[in-house]
Amino acid sequence: xxxxxxxxxxxxxxxxxxxxxxxxxxxxxxxxxxxxxxxxxxxxxxxxxxxxxxxxxxxxxxxxxxxxxxxxxxxxxxxxxxxxxxxxxxxxxxxxxxxxxxxxxxxxxxxxxxxxxxxxxxxxxxxxxxxxxxxxxxxxxxxxxxxxxxxxxxxxxxxxxxxxxxxxxxxxxxxxxxxxxxxxxxxxxxxxxxxxxxxxxxxxxxxxxxxxxxxxxxxxxxxxxxxxxxxxxxxxxxxxxxxxxxxxxxxxxxxxxxxxxxxxxxxxxxxxx
Numbered sequence: 001x002x003x004x005x006x007x008x009x010x011x012x013x014x015x016x017x018x019x020x021x022x023x024x025x026x027x028x029x030x031x032x033x034x035x036x037x038x039x040x041x042x043x044x045x046x047x048x049x050x051x052x053x054x055x056x057x058x059x060x061x062x063x064x065x066x067x068x069x070x071x072x073x074x075x076x077x078x079x080x081x082x083x084x085x086x087x088x089x090x091x092x093x094x095x096x097x098x099x100x101x102x103x104x105x106x107x108x109x110x111x112x113x114x115x116x117x118x119x120x121x122x123x124x125x126x127x128x129x130x131x132x133x134x135x136x137x138x139x140x141x142x143x144x145x146x147x148x149x150x151x152x153x154x155x156x157x158x159x160x161x162x163x164x165x166x167x168x169x170x171x172x173x174x175x176x177x178x179x180x181x182x183x184x185x186x187x188x189x190x191x192x193x194x195x196x197x198x199x200x201x202x203x204x205x206x207x208x209x210x211x212x213x214x215x216x217x218x219x220x221x222x223x224x225x226x227x228x229x230x231x232x233x234x235x236x237x238x239x240x241x242x243x244x245x246x247x248x249x250x251x252x253x254x255x256x257x258x259x260x261x262x263x264x265x266x267x268x269x270x271x272x273x
Contacts, residue, residue: 002265016074016108017204021156022133023107042193043144045117050148051126053175053195056098057226057249063270064243065273066128066228067092067262068101068253069119071110075207078110080257086122091263092256096270099126099149101251113145120146128177136168140237149195155183157203164194179230181213186220196226198251201233211238218246235273 032265040046057064069088071081089100098189103111104118119127129147131138134156135166150169151164162249166176171177175195181204186197199214199221209232221227225230238251252266 017248028135037140040140042142046144050173053126062098063096065251066099066251068099070103070253085118088262089119095266100194101130103130105131116145139168143172152178154180159188162189163191197221198228198230200230202231239273259269
């Protein structure tokens with residue numbers, strides 16, 4: 001690939017991320033007009049105690065895998081839009097998932113809030129609301145939808161925003177997963193109210209994937225945080241190698257979702273770890 005090709009691809013990827021953030025801000029303002037925080041607090045699920053992510057990730061009876069339900073992505077288009085969130089996440093749980101990740105972004109990932117509610121109804125595992133969190137309102141939403149974990153993406157948040165959103169989440173009893181892609185994002189974003197730090201092996205600029213990002217950063221993540229490797233994991237051998245390197249958990253979605261039966265695909269994957 002030429003330098004010009006790389007620059008063009010980076011610009012395109014950057015524009016997609018910018019578009020996602022702009023659209024998300026519009027959606028947040030619309031949601032605030034439709035449902036107030038006080039109304040969210042009155043939802044049936046808001047008062048439930050959240051599962052503790054650490055307990056499930058480090059449970060020796062489980063796999064450490066955070067298995068993801070994702071219908072589509074900006075880079076791949078439709079991945080799997082034929083199956084219900086209930087059947088997929090139940091299959092993941094039966095295959096030994098330590099936690100479940102559910103995309104709720106509608107415009108770019110084909111998700112919806114109802115997916116999180118559906119997964120909550122049929123599972124007794126920690127649920128991650130996978131979305132682009134920019135506002136405290138979304139954290140109250142996450143709690144009302146039955147989530148146990150929220151994701152904070154360092155690439156779209158300032159250090160002050162990370163601290164503010166993480167504290168809000170912890171005050172509500174939620175677990176916080178910070179996603180980083182490089183050393184600079186990691187160093188600037190670490191704060192006390194995090195539970196886990198995930199290294200995204202997918203470059204948000206050009207959508208290329210390299211597990212090397214995880215190996216490069218693992219030693220720089222303080223030991224008090226759970227260490228999660230995210231994306232690009234398609235070989236059970238990679239799980240063994242990442243665990244040896246110091247990772248506690250592994251977020252996997254596309255590798256399972258691209259199959260006709262994601263739960264069965266995960267079961268076969270786990271049998272080879």
